[in-house]
Amino acid sequence: MGLSTRDEVLAVPRLLRAGGLQAPALPGVIPAERDLADAAAQEGIFATTVGKVIAWGRYSSLWPATFGLACCAIEMMAASNARFDLARFGAEVFRASPRQSDLMIVAGRVSQKMGPVLRQIYDQMPDPKWVISMGACASCGGIFNNYAIIQGVDKVVPVDVYIPGCPPRPEGLLDAVIKLQKKIAATPVNGIRE
Amino acid sequence: MFREMVGGLRITLREMMTKPITIQYPEEQRPVPPRHRGRHILHRYDNGLEKCIGCELCAGACPVGCIYVQAAENDPQHPVSPGERYAVRYEINLMRCIYCGYCAEACPTEAITLGPRLDLADYKRERLVATKDDLLEAWPGFHPMAQGVAEGRGAPAPQTSPLGAGSSHQGPAGSAPGLRPPIPGSRGSGGGAAPI
DSSP: OOOOSHHHHHHHHHHHHHTOSOOOOOTTOOOOOHHHHHHHHTTOHHHHHHHHHHHHHHHHOOOEEOOBOSTHHHHHHHHHSTTTOGGGGTOOOOBSSGGGOSEEEEESOOBTTTHHHHHHHHHHSOSSOEEEEEHHHHHHOTTOOSTTBOSOGGGTSOOSEEEOSSSOOHHHHHHHHHHHHHHHHHSOTTSOOO | OHHHHHHHTHHHHHHHHSOOOOOOTTTSOOOOOTTOOOSEEEOBOTTSOBSOOOOOHHHHHOSSOOEEEEEEEOOSSSOSSSSSEEEEEEEEETTTOOOOOHHHHHOTTOOEEEOSOOOOOBSOGGGGEEOHHHHBOOBTTBOHHHHHHHTTSSOSOOOOOTTOTTOOSSOOTTTOOSSSOOOTTTSTTGGGSOOO
């Protein structure tokens, strides 16, 4: 990237408006949120170069924990089948043990009783870990606006990508995985998470 | 023994010769059926007037209550819709929505339909509340992006799809180099929409 000071980073939008520069991008990745790119640019050349390799390793082998709770899980299984082939993104290895996974796809409504279980599974995952909230119910409760269902799993675990839909198509899940990969690529390796 | 092996592997060997059925999703997409219920679109008449008359029947029909409509009286000199009223605010919580299509069934003017768009995932739940600017069909006479240009917030409007403001499959990557680069695909039309 070659940008090390904050002034240069802030100068980029001006250059962009003048049409003189391409958008600063990690190789093969469209830049994600601006603040994340800022943080990456402040780290210096060595850290960003090594960080890119580490981030490449992270986003190329997302192992999801099996957490299918309802009908969205059917679409999640469909996404891992040959027709949609989640393996193309390195995310096909659904692990039954949270110790071996770094992505949790919450697929389905989470009841009040399931909430502590969800949190425990999340806590047992090793640390760079991400959560995709799949479907209307997991994201915000969906049609189950009642006392039995947690109105969004982000009340229990931090969620990185939300997928609307009831249920979303397998393409929707693939789209979320791609967006999560972009987010991981743009996140500094030793940096803060939101 | 060789015969048994070939016999057992007959299907495997046959499938090796066939074309793989995998759809390379981000590059190619399987065709969306014409009545597919994806993201909503608010339509206009051919003269640019909005079809929505702010009657809130869609909000009443919605089983999850994810539609918010605020209506106002039309100015007779500059009407927004052909009826007496129009929707000042029209918001849909895309995350709560279950895409059942009851809103489209209830609408007396066929102002709202559910479109073909699938890729709705986003990083922040606030951004999944679609405003009228996001949902309204683009029209050459007035484009929501035009406001953004006037305020210096975005680049000139990219190619607009006839399917609506947010219906392009891939966002215009790098085409709206404003203060805040858009996340590709999450908000199809770039920096013109109201920030939530």
